[in-house]
Amino acid sequence: MVRVSPRSRVAGRPTVVLAVVAVVAVLVTVTALLLAALGTPAPAARGTAEPPGGGGPTLGAELPVTRFTPLGEDDGYLGEGEGVSPFAEDLPLLTRMDPDLLAAVRAAATAAEADGVDVVVTSGWRSKRYQRFLLDAAVTTYADEEEAARWVATPEASSHVSGEAVDIGRTDAADWMGRFGAAHGLCRTFANEMWHFELAVEPGGTCPAPRPDASAG
Numbered sequence: 001m002v003r004v005s006p007r008s009r010v011a012g013r014p015t016v017v018l019a020v021v022a023v024v025a026v027l028v029t030v031t032a033l034l035l036a037a038l039g040t041p042a043p044a045a046r047g048t049a050e051p052p053g054g055g056g057p058t059l060g061a062e063l064p065v066t067r068f069t070p071l072g073e074d075d076g077y078l079g080e081g082e083g084v085s086p087f088a089e090d091l092p093l094l095t096r097m098d099p100d101l102l103a104a105v106r107a108a109a110t111a112a113e114a115d116g117v118d119v120v121v122t123s124g125w126r127s128k129r130y131q132r133f134l135l136d137a138a139v140t141t142y143a144d145e146e147e148a149a150r151w152v153a154t155p156e157a158s159s160h161v162s163g164e165a166v167d168i169g170r171t172d173a174a175d176w177m178g179r180f181g182a183a184h185g186l187c188r189t190f191a192n193e194m195w196h197f198e199l200a201v202e203p204g205g206t207c208p209a210p211r212p213d214a215s216a217g
């Protein structure tokens with residue numbers, strides 16, 4: 001004999017309720033997806049301006065306004081292709097350079113000028129975040145961290161960040177500096193960067209052989 005339990009006789013109603021709940025859930029999800037597709041801003045995006053590690057806002061206190069400060073003069077920043085006279089004043093890229101290096105560059109620039117060559121500084125001292133920016137850009141450009149490291153040192157290792165390096169432009173001036181810079185102690189230190197000079201020899205001496213690139217210890 002087949003027994004029909006009382007429970008199974010009323011099973012129809014809960015099933016209908018479950019089906020309705022499921023349909024409503026699907027509709028809510030579809031609506032949310034449609035709104036997202038239409039570009040409705042997600043409320044969570046507002047939180048991204050908060051500083052990392054910062055606590056939540058205190059009741060009654062003003063919300064901190066933190067923005068990314070663009071790279072500027074105080075970072076030693078110069079736009080791509082730009083250059084400044086080594087005799088310019090009050091520029092951090094020059095004033096935060098090792099004073100001996102700046103003096104050597106100015107002396108060399110004076111000698112170059114006598115040869116009809118105009119020396120410009122295309123990079124000098126750089127802030128750590130400027131160097132980080134350059135390294136990140138190189139990693140994007142080369143799509144390869146190892147290749148990027150051949151051209152741009154880390155903020156910790158860069159001789160630009162420590163104020164001990166200068167990039168010389170234009171090409172004729174970099175060429176002049178490679179031939180006559182040693183008279184002022186200036187040497188090309190990386191074989192793959194004809195523009196990059198450091199104090200690496202006693203004035204009038206012979207420059208040591210340059211390292212292959214920035215990734216070579």
Ligand SMILES: [Zn+2]
Binds near residue numbers: 160167197
């Ligand atoms: Zn350099």
